[in-house]
Amino acid sequence: MIYVLRVGPYVIHTKQPERRILKFFLIVAFLVTSLVLIFKILQINHQFKLENVIDLPYKEPDNKKSSLHATFSSRGKCDLPHPCPEEHFTFTINTGAANVIGPKLCFDGEWILGGKNKPGGPGINIVIVNGQTGEVISTDYFDMWNADVEPLVEFLKSIKNGSLVLMVSSDDPATKLNDEARTLITQLGSSYISTLGFRDNWIFVAGKGIKTIKPLEKHIKNDKEVNKYDDWPEMLQMEGCVPRQKG
Template sequence: MRVSGVLRVLALIVAIVTTWIIIRNCMGFSTKTIRLPRWLASSTMETQVMKHKCGLIKPCPANHFAFKIGSGAANVVGPTMCFENHMIMSPVKNNVGRGLNIALVNGTTGAVLSQSAFDMYSGDVKHLEKFLKEIPKGALVLVASYDDPGTKMSDEARKLFTNLGSSYAKQLGFRDSWVFIGAKDLRDKSPFEQFLKNNPNTNKYEGWPELLEMEGCVPPRPF
């Protein structure tokens, strides 16, 4: 027999032995040790995490509105604002702007009433003051900052936001991050608010703090 023939036979024998060892080892595994990825689970299980309105992991209780608000990231990515699975404001919709992005929602039906962006760096704060003074009773006020929400902020505007239930409007300043949901004539401070001060020692981005994300379920007015 030629050398090449011997080598072929030896290779075949090695392959057979190796295959037998692998099969034997696999048969020795307990089925309990086999863990499939979630997306490969049986049809009786969820193939992926169920998403609810606005991407929430859990559904909101009856008579509550689902929401998710994100502030802008530095001066690069604009804020997003979702309410009852409706994306009210976002960079994709091209209806956000530098400063404060505000949407009004009917506190009973959840219908969007209006949305607007106010430039708080080079704009006229009088436009913001007028908008806040004309908020109808029963409306929810959703706010998300982008880039700079505080340079043009006036004492009057701070007072109006405070009357909507804000705990941080009085200290809102240059390039701070802020998300907030309030309403007129609240009996207490709103539980839906996040604030992050612009601080060179703790900023996530160069010159700006980290973006804020707030989500949850808000009951109809009043809170």
């Protein structure tokens, strides 16, 4: 079909569909030319070559670890913020909270007390460890409210030189304590056992006959005016490192 366009006094005859087809081919030619030019530029700059962009697995630099890996690898055993030095044992100890939550004790990456399978008990919980190998020799708890103090005294007397001694309170550690038991614990290096009272919270770590270990201790008094749990003080935590004994 032929269309007639009138421009001023003149009349122009044109075939409109043919002009549209011509315009389409010009656009296609322009796009093809642009793509060719872009491809040439990419070939010139080797940083943008196709083989550098796809199908290459990510390889982390040898001298730089991911932040997630660094976060996990920088933590120590027993969930310490940082690893202990070489030839040291790691420990984390939590007292009980009131008479509801029992004590927890982790030594060198193993939870000795805590959880359903390894619960502590009310009173004074004690873990004895070989100072050279880190092997747990014995663990027990002594109820200082309902039970007698004599089993605790005999246990303290049985501790051998070269042993690490870790003690942690739960509920009430002091009501049945007598002078003999307090003296034996004082000889291990405790400064607070002489004043340990009803429902105080207490943590103690020492080495029997090991001069290279300085006793570590935390103590908080049961004071109803400042207690966190009414009739019980807040829970205590201690974490740290103790040197392995040389044979």
